[in-house]
Each structure stands twice: as structure tokens, then as C-alpha cells.
Amino acid sequence: MHLPFTPNHILLISACYPPSAALQTAGPEYRPNSQELSRLTYYATNRPGKAHKVGSELEKRVRVDSRKAQAGNIRARASLLITLYIFKTLATECRRDIALLSPSLIVSVNVTLSALQGDLEVAARAVSVFTAWTAYTDGHLIGADRDVTQNYMACLEGFARMGSIKLPDHEVQNRTRLVGIAALMAAVNSEALFHPSTHFKPQVSVIMHALLTTVLEVEVTTLEHEAVVMKEHPSSPYLDEFRTRPTIERRAASIHLHIDGDTGPSPSDVANASLRALSSLLGHSNGTQAASVMVAAFETFDDTGGWEKADHCRWFAAKAAEWTQYQYRFAIPSRLVESLAEGQDTPQPTFRHNTLAMMITTVFTSPTPLVNLSTSDIISNLIGLILRRVTINPDDPLLPALVACIASLGTHVYYADQIQDLAAELISRLVLVETNGIPGDGKTNRERGRVQAVRCLLAGLLGLIHAADTHETPKDGTQDNEATHAGTSATLPSVDPISRDVHLRPSRRTRVSPETWQDTLTLLCDTEYPIRADYSVALVSYLQNEIPKLGHYVGDDGVKRRPLEEGPSRQTDTMQAMVYGDSTTKLLNALHAYLYALATSSTLGLHSGSPGPTPERSFTSNVSGEKDGLASRDSPQSRDRRSATLTSRSRKTSVIMHVLQQAPSQLTLPVSVSATLSDYGNLLGVIQAVQEHIPVRGLLTGVPMLLALERAVESEGASSQHIFQAIKEVVLRAWITIGRVWQCPEVVEAAEKALSANPSTSQLPEIPRWQPGALDEPKEPIPVPPGSTDAVQLPDFNGADFVRLLATTSNVQETTGLDESSLLRRMLASWTAESAYREAVEGKSAYDTLRGDGLSPLIKVAPTLMNIDNMSLQSLARSTRGVGVTDLREALEGRSSVSNPNLANKAPSISTLDHPSTLAHGEQFHKLAPTRSRPQRSKLAGPGEVRDVLNKFGIGKQTGNSLLKSPFPTQKPQQRAAPVTPPYTA
Structure with missing residues (x-):
């Protein structure tokens, strides 16, 4: 019996409950009176201002009933279940005004979980309320309202505990985990996760811990099977389109408990639910969010010892790249490399380092395309990491895994010059290490570090080139089993380079050019045999498979x-x-x-x-030793001048x-x-x-x-x-x-x-x-x-x-x-090592001369330009640029012949008073080199030179010798202006 003047919303709420004596028999449905519930929802829908009061009244009932049910009161438990059902109905029917119900609803769910998390039926009803709210909320209250945010995060933590709970009874454990993962699935597909960008990381950290716990507990073969099942039979298609559907068209997922008497849920069922949640989470994330997901996964591996399960981590890395949106997949390997580089100063590598390296290799060797990936940044980080680990310990056990990471970069070729660019980066660092070495504690350790660093970079270079050919898709559409399935493992397929039967599929990429590779030839004569042996292997492979073979078949x-x-x-x-x-x-x-x-x-x-x-x-000592040997042929001045201009x-x-x-x-x-x-x-x-x-x-x-x-x-x-x-x-x-x-x-x-x-x-x-x-x-x-x-x-x-x-x-x-x-x-020509090397490093070859590559570009187009008046080949050879305003200014100042030889009136003379060549080697190359000297002119030029420049601009009378034709028709003599007189001669 209600007191007089009882508010209408309280009367409507009270009418939804059965009589107190009938609460014990309300099961197993535990639903309110349907007719009275309809009146309540009609009242709340048509009076949005009353929604907050309705929610507050229901929140009070939840608090009281939860406390009593926790103490064992059966009626209070039944009343609590009915109240939660009313909350779910109101959230569904009042979806337009869900923000008014959100504070009371989230608090009610949190209070229920805190008091009765062990009661699976109550927890499932609370999850259904939470799922309804996540389906229709826009997430604007998360981060803006402190109380709502705190209660929401508390709810996530409660569901995460359910999703990763461990109980003696495995059937009850699997049921509880399924209920918790269902709530996390609802959060993953909710705007509450993605709208507040500042609260994305805290939420993902809580969610990933629960989802990955199950993934790490089952076998990889089970995970692979469930991934295939998930791909073939996606559940709840509305979840995939959730974020694109208007709020009015959404519907909340139904949470059902396992029916007693049926076969209980298996670990595979729980793993399937976890994988669906992971796939949805990564599929809705952009690049930054995907990186945050990977960081949360790393934190979970740290807490649960997941790094020791390398196969599970590798499988997760490959699937994370596959499930992420096409344009954001680059974030997965980038985050992996960054995480690996964060621990580069660790004295001894841990499971984390080795597993991260294997995850990187797995992602790169997988068949999943990775667009927008900065391969140059990736390889620079990996090279720097190798050099750092070699500096700490030349025999570091992490080095083979890092070499495999570099080699795996050649699996996917996204542009023609990718392998060429990556090989050039590797070779440049290789040459730098060869000549300068790496820092170390002692002389012996420095040399050992240099040898190991060169060997690592060589192995990475060779593997990079090999992977680029092995994983190339055949042009004729045929499938090669080894290449097709190579992406599923962390190792590259083997091939015997010494065998004459080696056949690698032709690739459409740009080959590593001989100019790039030539810088590595000095390794043939390195002081250490391990380097010479490894480089011989790399060189033979390059000659067999990579070097351009023009005109051979x-x-x-x-x-x-x-x-x-x-x-x-x-x-x-x-x-x-x-x-x-x-x-x-x-x-x-x-x-x-x-x-x-x-x-x-x-x-x-x-x-x-x-x-x-x-x-x-x-x-340095070698360089100075060479200079000392040539001291009799060089003056001190020339030695100093040459040493100052020599580049590395x-x-x-x-x-x-x-x-x-x-x-x-x-x-x-x-x-x-x-x-x-x-x-x-x-x-x-x-x-x-x-x-x-x-x-x-x-x-x-x-x-x-x-x-x-x-x-x-x-x-x-x-x-x-x-x-x-x-x-x-x-x-x-x-x-x-x-x-x-x-x-x-x-x-x-x-x-x-x-x-x-x-x-x-x-x-x-x-x-x-x-x-x-x-x-x-x-x-x-x-x-x-x-x-x-x-x-x-x-x-x-x-x-x-x-x-x-x-x-x-x-x-x-x-x-x-x-x-x-x-x-x-x-x-039978006379041959020496010195002459052969000089032919290799000189700027022009006989072939270039025959092709005309050393001539001026204007000479190449001479046949086309021969119809121009007085355009001789000699003038074309001298003219390498046009005449501009600078030439006119210099002519006025008397400096035209210095800056522009084309304006000089006298032929240059030959002078031997100049510096010797900086690339001079041998006695015949240390003589005075003849150079062309500029004719000496007076500081001030006469009117003729200025007039010549103006004529080249097309101003004034055209003599036919100008390279530029005036765009205006030639004027009649009587229309010509007065001769131009420089102001300084007036």
C-alpha cells in the first residue's frame, strides 16, 4: 500500500514487481509484470525529464537488494533480478535519452557485480543491462562525467575478472568466462570505447588482459581452427556493422546462460569468443589505436608470462596484422620494432626480446599485405639495434633473430626500388662499420664486435635479397608450395646457392645495382677470415641471382x-x-x-x-703511411691541400x-x-x-x-x-x-x-x-x-x-x-690490379663516350636545332645554360667573362699553375694538371659587352649569334631607340 502523495514514477515502478510473497516463485524468468512495465516505459519515453528520477529510484532498489542478496536473502535476489530486467527494458526503449539513465544504470551494474559476482545468474542479468547500454550510448559521458567514468571502468574490470577467472570446476569456469567475455565484446563494439580518445588505452589494457588469458591457455592448433570457423561463420553480423548503424536501428545482444543438463562449454568455445572480440577490436581501430592494442597485449604478456609461449605470441602477431584494417596494418610491425628497440641496452636478452624478434619475422613473412609501411625506418631501427647489441656483447644470442628480421623485410615488395633502397641502406652501414668499427670496452672486443657486426649485416643483406625472390608471386599464376606457405613460419625457405639447379622465380622488382654492390668488394680482402668467407658466399649469390645479365641467355x-x-x-x-x-x-x-x-x-x-x-x-695511420711513402713526389703544401679536400x-x-x-x-x-x-x-x-x-x-x-x-x-x-x-x-x-x-x-x-x-x-x-x-x-x-x-x-x-x-x-x-x-x-693486354681498379672507379667509361653520355644535352638535340640561324655544334657545346638577369648585372659590373665563359671574347689560354688532382695515384698522377685559366679583363666593361648581353636577351639588333630569339618582331631602323649608354661612362 502506497502512502498518499507518492510520486507517479514510484507508483509505476512498484507496480512492475509481483507481490512480496510471490517473489520466491518468480523464477526462473524473474520478469516484471509486462503490462505495468509497458506503462512505465511509456511514461519514461514520453516524459524524458522523468528518466533521471526513474533511474535514481531503480538505483536505490538495486543497492538495497544487492546488500540483502549478498547476505542470502532469496526475495531480495529475486527483486534484484527483476530490477535489472526493468533497467534493460528502459535502456532499450528510451535509447534516445540513454544519457539520462546512464549514471544510475552504470552504478547499478557496478554495485551488482561488486556484491554478487559469484552468482552467475545475477551476473548474466547485469551483463545484459550493460550490453543494452553499450549498444545505444554515444560515449560522450566517458571522460566528461567523473562518476560515470569511474563506475564504467569498475564494470570493465569486473567483467575482465570474470573473463579470466580460474575455478576448480572447469565447466563453471568456462561459463563464467563466456559471460564476462560477452560483456567485453559489447564494450569493444561500443562508442564508449572509441569516442573518448584519452580513455582508449585504459579500457584496452583491461580488455586485452581478459581476452589474451584464454588465448594463451589453448593450443595454437585450436586457435587456428577457431579462427577459420570464425571467418567462415561470423556471429552476430550486426556487430560488424554496429558503428555504421544509426542508434535507432541498433539492438542489444542477448546474454544466455548454459542450460543445465547440456554439455558444458569447452575451452574452444571460450577461445572462439575471445578471438571474435579481438578481431572486432582490431578491425575497428585506426593506426594509433592498433598500436595501443599491441602495447596492452605486451603488458598482458609481461604479467602472465606469455613471452615464454613464443608460438602463441607469433600467432597473435600474425592475426593482429590480418585483423587490422588494411590501411592501418603498418602500426603492428612498427610497434613491435619500437618495443624491441626499447630494451636494446639490456645486458642479456630475455624471453621478451627473442619473442618480439620472432613476432616481427612472422608478421613480415606472413601473406598479409602491409601497406604504408616505412621499410627504411624499420631497417634503420633493426640495424641500429644489431650494432647496439654487438657493442654490448659480440656473441649476443639475440643477433640471429635480428638478422632474420632484416631478411624478412624482403618478403613483400611494395614498389620497384624497395629492395634496392633497403640494400643500399644496409651496404652504407656495412661500409661504415667496416672502416670505422664499433665502440667497445677493449681492443680485442672492438675487433670481435666489428667482425660480428659485419657478418650480421651481410647475412641480413643476403637474406633480404633471397626473400624478395622466393616470396614473389609467379606471373603465370602457378603456385609453388614452398613459396606459398613460407609466410606461415618465422624462417625463410632454404636454397643451396652452390647447386647449379637453383631456380628462383623472376621478380618484377629493381635489382641491386652493381654501383651499390661495388662498395662491399673490399670485404674480400678483410683482415678476418670469417668476414672473407661470409662475403664470398654473399658475392657468389649476388653474381648468380642478382647482378644484371645483359645480353646473356x-x-x-x-x-x-x-x-x-x-x-x-x-x-x-x-x-x-x-x-x-x-x-x-x-x-x-x-x-x-x-x-x-x-x-x-x-x-x-x-x-x-x-x-x-x-x-x-x-x-688514419694507413692514409698517413701512404702519404709518407709519396713524400718525395709531393710538396708539403700539396699534401696539406689534398688532405683537406679528400672526402671519406x-x-x-x-x-x-x-x-x-x-x-x-x-x-x-x-x-x-x-x-x-x-x-x-x-x-x-x-x-x-x-x-x-x-x-x-x-x-x-x-x-x-x-x-x-x-x-x-x-x-x-x-x-x-x-x-x-x-x-x-x-x-x-x-x-x-x-x-x-x-x-x-x-x-x-x-x-x-x-x-x-x-x-x-x-x-x-x-x-x-x-x-x-x-x-x-x-x-x-x-x-x-x-x-x-x-x-x-x-x-x-x-x-x-x-x-x-x-x-x-x-x-x-x-x-x-x-x-x-x-x-x-x-x-693479352697488360694487366695490373691497380690499373683494373682505376678503370672501375673512374667517372667515364668508353661505353659512356660511345653512347654520348658525356656530351652536353644540347648536342643530343643538335639535329633538331640545326634549322636555327647560325646554331653551330661548337656554340651548342659551349652553351650549357641560358642568359638571365644575372648575366646583365655582371656585364654592367664588368664580371661577365668571369662567371659566364660564353660571353668572353678571347679564347682561354692553357695554364699549368694549378692544384693536382685529388684522385691522383701513382707517379704519373702527381704532376701538374693543365687547366684553363680565365683571361684577365679590366674591371669595367665597355658598352660593347653590355650590348652583347642585351642582344642575347633579344633586345636590340639580332646578330644571329644569340642563343635566344627575341619574341618580338624586329623593328624598323627609324623606330629604334637610342644606343644604350651605361651610366658610369656618361
């Missing part, structure tokens, strides 16, 4: 021939590139120079022989030239060579790769080097030395390879006969095997046996005879386009 009979290209001009251009040289020829010239130095030099490396000085000081690259070139100059033209006893027997095996492998894969250029650049090596071991009485025998074996086996490539059996037979003269001659060691994207253990060299050998020595042979046999071979003449005399002149 393999015929049906296995012979390398020219392709039949369209048009004779294309064939001519191809042959000029092969015979007269291009960037590949320059690379081969430098390569053969280094190979010769490796085979014959007593000291190797750009650093001093002792490990005492730091890399920087060693480099030219300094390195100077040091290299000094090393090559020291390479002996003939080995004499007692012989002292730094190369090991393994080095000669690697050297042979490189030579064979050149001759097999770049036969035309390899023949023209490699044969002179082989003849020079042959001459180097012609010393009398030294044929019994093991080093001489090793070099002879290298040369003979190289000739066998050349003979087989060019189908010249006479050369093969003669070389095999000379090689078989000593049956006990052992095979040289082969180039080491390698695994793409992996950092192997440092290779140990096989030293050259000391002293002399007692076995039958290899007989002397004449390489010139092999050259004559090749020159008469029709296959060689047809392919190169040269006759016998031209071939003999090219291959």
Missing part, C-alpha cells in the same frame, strides 16, 4: 649466347655495353683487382696489421689504391701470403660464378687477371711451394670452367691434362653453405701447409695458348662481336 645445348633482340640498334647497344663496359664491367674490374690482391698480398685489410689501434686510428670515399679509395699497389707482380721466395687454403677455394668459387653467369664480361675482364696470376707464380725454384700449387690449381680450374662455358674442348682438355699431372693434388675447399636469413657460426679457415710438397708438382702451362684457342672459337667471336685479333688484343 642459356641455349638448349647449355651454351651462353646472345639473345635475338628486336632491331640491330638494340643488339648494337647491348654489345657496346658488354664489350666496352658498363656498371657491371666496372664491378668486375674492381672484383678481379681484389681477387688478385687476396691471392698474392702479404697483408690484407684497410686496417693496420696489429689489432692494437682502434679502427679509426688504423684507418676518396680517402678509402686512396687506401685501396695503396694496398693494390703493394700487390706483387711476381711472388718470390721466401713467399709471404696472408691468404689461406680456404681463401683460394673461395676465390675459385667467385671466379667460376663470374665466368658461368656473366660470361662475356667475365671473359674480357677475368682472363687478363688469370694471366697475371700465372705470371706471379713463375718464379724459379718456387714451384714446390704449397701456395704456388694452390694458385696454379685456381688458374687451371678457372680455365676449365671458361672452356666449358664457351664450348671449347681444347681448352678444357689442356687444362685438365695439366691438372692431372699430380693425382695427389687435393681439391680446394668449396665455398661454405648458407641458410638464407640465418646467422651461422664463424667459419674457421684451412691454413696453407707450411714448407714445400714432396709430391709431383703441377707442370708449368702457358695461359696465352688458352687465349689463342678461345680467340679462334667461333662461339666466342659470334657472341662478343670481335674478331680474333681484337680478342687477342683485349685478353
Whole structure:
């Protein structure tokens, strides 16, 4: 019975409840009177101002009933369930005014969870109320209203505890988790999560902890199965379109408890619910939000020990990239790399570091495309991390995983020059580490760190290039099982680069250019054998699969021939590139120079022989040592001037030239060579790769080097030395390879006969095997046996005879386009390592000159411009720019002939009083270089020069010599203005 003057809303609310005596029998539905509930919702809907009062009254009932139900009062529990049902109905019917009900509703849910979280039926009813509210709220109260925000976060934490609860009864545990995850799913698809940007991270941290707990507890195979099921049978399609639907059209999800007697929910069901929530969360997130989701996942792994479950973490990383929106996927690997870099100073790597590195590799090797990814930033961070870890510990166990990360960047090629750019970044850092080293605690540790850093970058470079080819989609639409499924693992597929049966699919990307790769050739002569061995592997792989092979193809009979290209001009251009040289020829010239130095030099490396000085000081000492050796040919002034203008690259070139100059033209006893027997095996492998894969250029650049090596071991009485025998074996086996490539059996037979003269001659060691994207253990060299050998020595042979046999071979003449005399002149030419390197580093080549690349752009268009009056080729050659206002100002000031040689009236004279070339090497390059001097003129110019400039502008009378035609018609003489008189001559 109600008291008089009871407010109407209280009367309406009270009428919804059954009589007190009937509350115990209201189950199992626990619903209010439907007719009275309709009156209440009609009242609240038509009187929005009363919604707050209705909510406050229901909140009071919830507080009282929760406290009594917690103490065991059955009627209070029944009344609480009915009150929560009324709240859900009001939230659904009063969706337009949901903000007025929000404070009371959120408080009621929080109070209920705090008091009766263990009562699954009450918790489920509270979740249904929360789900209805999340479906219709716009989220504006979160962050704006402190009380609502605090109660909302408390509700999320309560549901998260339910979603990750652990109970002895697994069936009850799974039921409770499903109820909690259902509430979290509602929060994930609500505007309350995404609207307040400042409260996104706190909410995600709470949600991710509950969702990932289940993910980490089931097997990866179960997760994969549930992901497939989720993809094939999406649940609640309205959730996917939730954020695009108007509020009036939305409907809240229904929360149902498990029915007693049925089979209880399994861990797979709970995992399925968690995965759906994760997928929805990432699918609705932008780039910044996706990064916050990953940070929350990392925090969960820290708290639960999830880093030790590397397979689960890798699977989650791959799915996170897949579930994130296409344009925001870049945030996943970027956040992974940033998190890995945050712990770069840790003395010892932890599970977190290793797992993060594997997650990065998994994301990059997955088939999921990653657009908008800054690969240059990624590789810069990874390179910096490698160098930092090497500085701390050269034998850091995290290094192989970091190398795999770099290699995996080549899996997806998003633009043509991507691999070229990444390789250039790697090579630039590689050269820097090679010359300057890395900081360390001691001299020995610094050198070990330098060796390990170079090896890591080399392995990453090789894996990067290999991955770019292996993962390329075939153009013909065929599927390769290894390449198709390679993205599901954290390792790159293996391939044997030494095998001649290797076949990598052609890629549409830009190949790493020879100019870029040429900077790495100095590693062939590094002081440390592990670097030389690893670089030999990388170099052979580059020659086999990466270097441009212009004009080469393999015929049906296995012979390398020219392709039949369209048009004779294309064939001519191809042959000029092969015979007269291009960037590949320059690379081969430098390569053969280094190979010769490796085979014959007593000291190797750009650093001093002792490990005492730091890399920087060693480099400087070499430079100064070279200058001291040339002191008699250079004055102190020229040395100081040249050292001030030398760049780092030219300094390195100077040091290299000094090393090559020291390479002996003939080995004499007692012989002292730094190369090991393994080095000669690697050297042979490189030579064979050149001759097999770049036969035309390899023949023209490699044969002179082989003849020079042959001459180097012609010393009398030294044929019994093991080093001489090793070099002879290298040369003979190289000739066998050349003979087989060019189908010249006479050369093969003669070389095999000379090689078989000593049956006990052992095979040289082969180039080491390698695994793409992996950092192997440092290779140990096989030293050259000391002293002399007692076995039958290899007989002397004449390489010139092999050259004559090749020159008469029709296959060689047809392919190169040269006759016998031209071939003999090219291959029997005098060769030194210094001259070969100079041809490799000089700015212009004969091929460039033939193509006309060194001429002025105006000369190229001369035939088109010849119809212009008095436009001679000589004037075109002198004119490299137009005439502007600056020329007129300088003419008025008398400085025109200084800044613009085209305006000078006298031909320049030749003067020898100038500085020597900064790239000078050798005695012939340290003479005074003739340069053109400017004619001396008076400070003030006469009217004629000014008039000449004005005529070039088209002002005044046209003489026909001007490069610029006046845009106005020539005026009649009587209409001309008075002659221009400079003001300073008036």
C-alpha cells in the first residue's frame, strides 16, 4: 500500500514487481509484470525529464537488494533480478535519452557485480543491462562525467575478472568466462570505447588482459581452427556493422546462460569468443589505436608470462596484422620494432626480446599485405639495434633473430626500388662499420664486435635479397608450395646457392645495382677470415641471382649466347655495353683487382696489421703511411691541400689504391701470403660464378687477371711451394670452367691434362653453405701447409695458348662481336690490379663516350636545332645554360667573362699553375694538371659587352649569334631607340 502523495514514477515502478510473497516463485524468468512495465516505459519515453528520477529510484532498489542478496536473502535476489530486467527494458526503449539513465544504470551494474559476482545468474542479468547500454550510448559521458567514468571502468574490470577467472570446476569456469567475455565484446563494439580518445588505452589494457588469458591457455592448433570457423561463420553480423548503424536501428545482444543438463562449454568455445572480440577490436581501430592494442597485449604478456609461449605470441602477431584494417596494418610491425628497440641496452636478452624478434619475422613473412609501411625506418631501427647489441656483447644470442628480421623485410615488395633502397641502406652501414668499427670496452672486443657486426649485416643483406625472390608471386599464376606457405613460419625457405639447379622465380622488382654492390668488394680482402668467407658466399649469390645479365641467355645445348633482340640498334647497344663496359664491367674490374690482391698480398685489410689501434686510428695511420711513402713526389703544401679536400670515399679509395699497389707482380721466395687454403677455394668459387653467369664480361675482364696470376707464380725454384700449387690449381680450374662455358674442348682438355699431372693434388675447399636469413657460426679457415710438397708438382702451362684457342672459337667471336685479333688484343693486354681498379672507379667509361653520355644535352638535340640561324655544334657545346638577369648585372659590373665563359671574347689560354688532382695515384698522377685559366679583363666593361648581353636577351639588333630569339618582331631602323649608354661612362 502506497502512502498518499507518492510520486507517479514510484507508483509505476512498484507496480512492475509481483507481490512480496510471490517473489520466491518468480523464477526462473524473474520478469516484471509486462503490462505495468509497458506503462512505465511509456511514461519514461514520453516524459524524458522523468528518466533521471526513474533511474535514481531503480538505483536505490538495486543497492538495497544487492546488500540483502549478498547476505542470502532469496526475495531480495529475486527483486534484484527483476530490477535489472526493468533497467534493460528502459535502456532499450528510451535509447534516445540513454544519457539520462546512464549514471544510475552504470552504478547499478557496478554495485551488482561488486556484491554478487559469484552468482552467475545475477551476473548474466547485469551483463545484459550493460550490453543494452553499450549498444545505444554515444560515449560522450566517458571522460566528461567523473562518476560515470569511474563506475564504467569498475564494470570493465569486473567483467575482465570474470573473463579470466580460474575455478576448480572447469565447466563453471568456462561459463563464467563466456559471460564476462560477452560483456567485453559489447564494450569493444561500443562508442564508449572509441569516442573518448584519452580513455582508449585504459579500457584496452583491461580488455586485452581478459581476452589474451584464454588465448594463451589453448593450443595454437585450436586457435587456428577457431579462427577459420570464425571467418567462415561470423556471429552476430550486426556487430560488424554496429558503428555504421544509426542508434535507432541498433539492438542489444542477448546474454544466455548454459542450460543445465547440456554439455558444458569447452575451452574452444571460450577461445572462439575471445578471438571474435579481438578481431572486432582490431578491425575497428585506426593506426594509433592498433598500436595501443599491441602495447596492452605486451603488458598482458609481461604479467602472465606469455613471452615464454613464443608460438602463441607469433600467432597473435600474425592475426593482429590480418585483423587490422588494411590501411592501418603498418602500426603492428612498427610497434613491435619500437618495443624491441626499447630494451636494446639490456645486458642479456630475455624471453621478451627473442619473442618480439620472432613476432616481427612472422608478421613480415606472413601473406598479409602491409601497406604504408616505412621499410627504411624499420631497417634503420633493426640495424641500429644489431650494432647496439654487438657493442654490448659480440656473441649476443639475440643477433640471429635480428638478422632474420632484416631478411624478412624482403618478403613483400611494395614498389620497384624497395629492395634496392633497403640494400643500399644496409651496404652504407656495412661500409661504415667496416672502416670505422664499433665502440667497445677493449681492443680485442672492438675487433670481435666489428667482425660480428659485419657478418650480421651481410647475412641480413643476403637474406633480404633471397626473400624478395622466393616470396614473389609467379606471373603465370602457378603456385609453388614452398613459396606459398613460407609466410606461415618465422624462417625463410632454404636454397643451396652452390647447386647449379637453383631456380628462383623472376621478380618484377629493381635489382641491386652493381654501383651499390661495388662498395662491399673490399670485404674480400678483410683482415678476418670469417668476414672473407661470409662475403664470398654473399658475392657468389649476388653474381648468380642478382647482378644484371645483359645480353646473356642459356641455349638448349647449355651454351651462353646472345639473345635475338628486336632491331640491330638494340643488339648494337647491348654489345657496346658488354664489350666496352658498363656498371657491371666496372664491378668486375674492381672484383678481379681484389681477387688478385687476396691471392698474392702479404697483408690484407684497410686496417693496420696489429689489432692494437682502434679502427679509426688504423684507418688514419694507413692514409698517413701512404702519404709518407709519396713524400718525395709531393710538396708539403700539396699534401696539406689534398688532405683537406679528400672526402671519406676518396680517402678509402686512396687506401685501396695503396694496398693494390703493394700487390706483387711476381711472388718470390721466401713467399709471404696472408691468404689461406680456404681463401683460394673461395676465390675459385667467385671466379667460376663470374665466368658461368656473366660470361662475356667475365671473359674480357677475368682472363687478363688469370694471366697475371700465372705470371706471379713463375718464379724459379718456387714451384714446390704449397701456395704456388694452390694458385696454379685456381688458374687451371678457372680455365676449365671458361672452356666449358664457351664450348671449347681444347681448352678444357689442356687444362685438365695439366691438372692431372699430380693425382695427389687435393681439391680446394668449396665455398661454405648458407641458410638464407640465418646467422651461422664463424667459419674457421684451412691454413696453407707450411714448407714445400714432396709430391709431383703441377707442370708449368702457358695461359696465352688458352687465349689463342678461345680467340679462334667461333662461339666466342659470334657472341662478343670481335674478331680474333681484337680478342687477342683485349685478353693479352697488360694487366695490373691497380690499373683494373682505376678503370672501375673512374667517372667515364668508353661505353659512356660511345653512347654520348658525356656530351652536353644540347648536342643530343643538335639535329633538331640545326634549322636555327647560325646554331653551330661548337656554340651548342659551349652553351650549357641560358642568359638571365644575372648575366646583365655582371656585364654592367664588368664580371661577365668571369662567371659566364660564353660571353668572353678571347679564347682561354692553357695554364699549368694549378692544384693536382685529388684522385691522383701513382707517379704519373702527381704532376701538374693543365687547366684553363680565365683571361684577365679590366674591371669595367665597355658598352660593347653590355650590348652583347642585351642582344642575347633579344633586345636590340639580332646578330644571329644569340642563343635566344627575341619574341618580338624586329623593328624598323627609324623606330629604334637610342644606343644604350651605361651610366658610369656618361
